[in-house]
Amino acid sequence: MSEAHLVKRIGYVGIGVADVDRATDFYERVGQLSLSERTPEGAFLTGGVEHHWLRLYKSQAPGDFRVGYEAVDAAALEEIAARLDARGIAYEEGGDLSVDRIDRSIRFRNPDGVELEIFTQMMELPTPPRQTTVKMLKLLHAVWSTQDVVAGYQFHADVLGFRDSDWLERRVVFLRCADGYHHSAGLAATPGPAALQHFCILVDTIDDVMRARNNALDQGAELLQDLLRHAASGSIGVYVKDPDLNFSVEFCTSHPQIEDEGYRARILPKSAVTSDLWQEKPPAAAMAPSLPLLAPALEAAPAPRKRA
Numbered sequence: 001m002s003e004a005h006l007v008k009r010i011g012y013v014g015i016g017v018a019d020v021d022r023a024t025d026f027y028e029r030v031g032q033l034s035l036s037e038r039t040p041e042g043a044f045l046t047g048g049v050e051h052h053w054l055r056l057y058k059s060q061a062p063g064d065f066r067v068g069y070e071a072v073d074a075a076a077l078e079e080i081a082a083r084l085d086a087r088g089i090a091y092e093e094g095g096d097l098s099v100d101r102i103d104r105s106i107r108f109r110n111p112d113g114v115e116l117e118i119f120t121q122m123m124e125l126p127t128p129p130r131q132t133t134v135k136m137l138k139l140l141h142a143v144w145s146t147q148d149v150v151a152g153y154q155f156h157a158d159v160l161g162f163r164d165s166d167w168l169e170r171r172v173v174f175l176r177c178a179d180g181y182h183h184s185a186g187l188a189a190t191p192g193p194a195a196l197q198h199f200c201i202l203v204d205t206i207d208d209v210m211r212a213r214n215n216a217l218d219q220g221a222e223l224l225q226d227l228l229r230h231a232a233s234g235s236i237g238v239y240v241k242d243p244d245l246n247f248s249v250e251f252c253t254s255h256p257q258i259e260d261e262g263y264r265a266r267i268l269p270k271s272a273v274t275s276d277l278w279q280e281k282p283p284a285a286a287m288a289p290s291l292p293l294l295a296p297a298l299e300a301a302p303a304p305r306k307r308a
């Protein structure tokens with residue numbers, strides 16, 4: 001019997017930006033999120049009744065980020081604080097509702113220096129935002145880099161009670177919390193300082209993914225990866241590049257929830273097919289990937305020789 005979960009769900013992603021107005025415009029037009037509140041220091045955007053899924057704040061170091069998770073209850077927050085104390089990891093008490101729009105929280109940095117915030121409750125909006133063409137269901141996850149995936153997994157499991165859903169060798173791990181979604185967090189081995197790789201919005205159907213994709217292209221955004229299906233979670237999604245920073249926003253659908261009982265994380269190869277099941281090639285094509293297509297072969301054919 002595994003121990004109880006401490007984290008209920010992902011709450012928000014906070015991103016430091018150079019120009020809050022420009023970033024807000026991008027996440028409204030391309031991200032299709034709704035502005036819930038603009039403050040002198042930043043902006044809060046959402047796709048649901050939760051006050052924010054995305055918090056943008058003015059930063060001297062654009063690309064700074066923080067990921068917020070909601071604790072299962074107040075006792076779980078206390079337990080996480082006690083586990084940080086036991087490891088000698090400092091944390092700040094936060095969660096000023098009038099500023100942060102969350103109640104009671106603790107903020108700390110994981111061993112890679114990534115700032116995490118665990119809160120008890122987020123303000124909700126009286127009415128959900130109007131969703132026109134893309135039906136959004138929730139903020140689903142954030143994936144960031146780490147120096148050592150196994151050590152990173154151990155920290156997030158031991159301190160936050162996350163469970164491993166799948167591994168890509170020991171180079172990526174997907175972590176779930178109490179809401180059961182395959183991953184609410186992902187850690188990927190990447191050299192250099194810890195950085196946000198992407199955050200993901202779960203949408204209702206493939207039609208919503210495609211409408212989000214086509215709108216992004218219409219608005220002049222760039223796709224970091226076009227439509228694909230991940231082997232680990234089975235989700236189908238696209239990745240739209242942030243115009244100023246080195247990460248993307250993913251729109252995905254068909255992301256499963258896992259029952260903890262009896263589940264064991266798989267170790268999958270880190271390969272093109274694991275990343276996108278639709279990249280699997282039939283054996284003949286895999287053996288001879290460079291067979292020329294008919295048209296280029298004809299173009300390349302030598303001109304008929306004249307008779308001597």
Ligand SMILES: [Fe+2]
Nearest residue numbers: 143198200250
């Ligand atoms: Fe993702």
